[in-house]
Amino acid sequence: MTYLTELQCSECGNLFDPGIIQTFCQDCQAPLLARYDLEKASRNLDRDAFRVRPRGMWRWHELLPVQEEENRISLGEGDTPLMSLPRLGAEMGLRHLYVKDESLNPTGSFKARGLSAAVSKAKELGIKKIIIPTAGNAGGAMAAYAARSGLQACIYMPKDTPLANMEESRIAGAQVILIDGLISEAAGMAGIKAREEGWFDVSTFKEPYRTEGKKIMGYELAEEFHWRLPDVIIYPTGGGTGLVGMWKAFAELEALGWLNDTKRPRMVSVQAEGCAPVIRAFEKGAQFCDYWVGAHTIASGLRVPKSFADQIILRDLRDSHGNAVAVGDDEIIQAQKQLAETEGIFAAPEGAATLAALIHLKESGWVQPNEWIVIFNTGTGLKYLK
């Protein structure tokens, strides 16, 4: 069962019925977020009971949006390792440095979480065919979960997306359409096909449930840190579901009364210098991002010229007293090497970008040696081999 009660527009606050297919608020053209009866959940659920359940994201099923167990489409996502980085920490003068390694998810990236939740809910709502624009890993994840659920899948991706993403999508039976453009253009084309042919669009934040899968990263962190949260979380930002999802998780955990200390982390958004709309808007004090013209970076997951949820991302960063850092591709490559050499982790470029950002933050004094810091590796570097 789930304690899901309604969906709420992130801007006007209007409520929507989660028992029928929903996309985004048609009045505001803004994302919907899932709301739960946390008061009731708090009375009925014991946070410590979750630890002994079978591992994986769905052990938190009461706080995920799917009603019936038979509709949960799982490939074993979630419960990725939170590892200390003692050698890297010593090199950098940071005593409590950790990585949450999302590369251990099915399909090799954090996208598995969001797509597991979204595809499961789509199945529960009777949807038969789903479509997605992707910078790479989300497409591969959607193809896998669609295959497991028996849904038809169609994927639009830039033609320079890593080969692994194309092949994993095709082998899972998805229709893959390569486009000469970026994810934003893929989104435009997928949207047109969805309207014309009746596909359900699971683009980032254009349906409400991918965020729910991603938020479980926040629940796992809280549990792993014994119901206290780290001081700083450094996270790569493309569409922003992970960052928004975790911030949502922390609010839910506080409402549930499960945190021993309600002090929230400072959230850091990391983007590439060649595509940094969030960083630019954050630095300007803007409410929205300007569309980033001429986006380019080796971190394909960060080539997102403007997120549909840009205002939520910016709001969450500011509410957390966080920061936003742009890093160069050369710094990403160097950080990828450093993480592999010191700790044996072959990170995706997007994940390595978080280490590159941490180096900046340490040099500037924004993070302190005694702080508890978590960087996120969002995928495996193996998927980016030429």
Added chain:
Amino acid sequence: MAHKILYVEDNVDNMILVRRALEARGYEFIWAQNGTSGVELAETNMPDVILLDINLPDIDGYEVARRLRNSGKSSLVYVPIIAVTANALRGDAEKALAAGCDVYMSKPINIRELWARVEGFLSSVA
């Protein structure tokens, strides 16, 4: 007097959504359903801000923007133009800015962002 906003857009559903949003803020709303009539309406009505869809049935939004910027009416050379597109073609944003648009927004148009951008332009003009 209410500020005038011209929306050049062939899709009636999009037009209704934007009209409702802008009229709720007290703006006078003018609508052109294709590029040619958009240029004509701009020349006769002198809007304070123009929202311009790129995919239009006759001339495209880039051409509309170029004609407005080269218009004999001096106010149209400087009127803020917000390009609005479904962003289905490579380089839409780049082309829109090169044609003379000031800002690029992709559909679906976030209404609060639209309000903020329109208000931003009007306050900088005032």
